Amino acid sequence: MSSAEERKKEYYYNKAKEEGYRSRAAYKLKQIQNKFYVIKRNNVVVDLGAAPGGWTQVASEYVGKKGKVVSVDKQAISPFDLPNVEVLRMDMRDERLPAVLLSLTGGLADVVLSDLAGNVTGNWSLDADRQNYLVQLALETCHRLLKNDGTFVTKVFRGPTIQELDEEIKPWFEKIRRFRPPATRKKSAEEFYICTGYKGNVEEA
Numbered sequence: 001m002s003s004a005e006e007r008k009k010e011y012y013y014n015k016a017k018e019e020g021y022r023s024r025a026a027y028k029l030k031q032i033q034n035k036f037y038v039i040k041r042n043n044v045v046v047d048l049g050a051a052p053g054g055w056t057q058v059a060s061e062y063v064g065k066k067g068k069v070v071s072v073d074k075q076a077i078s079p080f081d082l083p084n085v086e087v088l089r090m091d092m093r094d095e096r097l098p099a100v101l102l103s104l105t106g107g108l109a110d111v112v113l114s115d116l117a118g119n120v121t122g123n124w125s126l127d128a129d130r131q132n133y134l135v136q137l138a139l140e141t142c143h144r145l146l147k148n149d150g151t152f153v154t155k156v157f158r159g160p161t162i163q164e165l166d167e168e169i170k171p172w173f174e175k176i177r178r179f180r181p182p183a184t185r186k187k188s189a190e191e192f193y194i195c196t197g198y199k200g201n202v203e204e205a
């Protein structure tokens with residue numbers, strides 16, 4: 001890592017510590033929100049791949065007291081002292097997940113967030129394939145849980161099969177914008193898709 005990159009990492013690490021966020025990743029969601037205003041007051045938000053919980057903390061602030069955030073990860077998420085947040089330990093591959101999530105949200109969600117990521121091996125193509133799979137699982141969750149006209153924010157890796165993934169996501173949304181938050185490390189292959197205007201679940205419109 002270059003020294004500029006190290007400084008950036010340290011900067012966000014210290015900032016998260018000072019401001020009481022559980023991860024540096026919190027600033028990525030803040031930067032996404034500042035640019036695209038994805039989460040609105042009173043929204044119901046599902047946060048996939050939420051541990052340790054930086055995005056959940058940020059989403060909880062944006063939805064406010066009358067909103068709700070339901071966060072899931074295969075790793076344990078330490079409980080929050082936040083009345084509008086529910087946490088769930090479950091694997092995205094578990095087919096019971098959508099039903100359990102629905103019971104916690106109490107209905108379809110306005111926003112599905114996914115910062116899901118596996119352990120990076122350094123093999124670019126393998127890592128990209130694994131990331132694509134996680135994005136597909138997150139998209140399936142949208143099909144079960146996202147309101148018509150809802151928003152899906154997902155982490156993707158730029159890799160050889162990104163176009164295939166694009167083709168899978170595109171038909172379902174009015175608009176997809178790509179964004180690399182400044183808090184993302186320069187060398188990282190990650191970027192985020194901001195997908196708005198979900199076209200499924202039309203019967204719920």
Ligand SMILES: C[S@@+](CC[C@H](N)C(=O)[O-])C[C@H]1O[C@@H](n2cnc3c(N)ncnc32)[C@H](O)[C@@H]1O
Pocket residue numbers: 022023025026048049050051052053054055056072073074075090091092093115116117118134
């Ligand atoms: C980059 S971290 C998320 C950081 C989080 N957004 C934050 O702000 O603290 C990615 C998370 O995805 C989770 N994850 C990866 N594969 C998963 C799976 N199959 N099911 C559930 N969670 C998974 C990992 O356990 C990890 O906690």
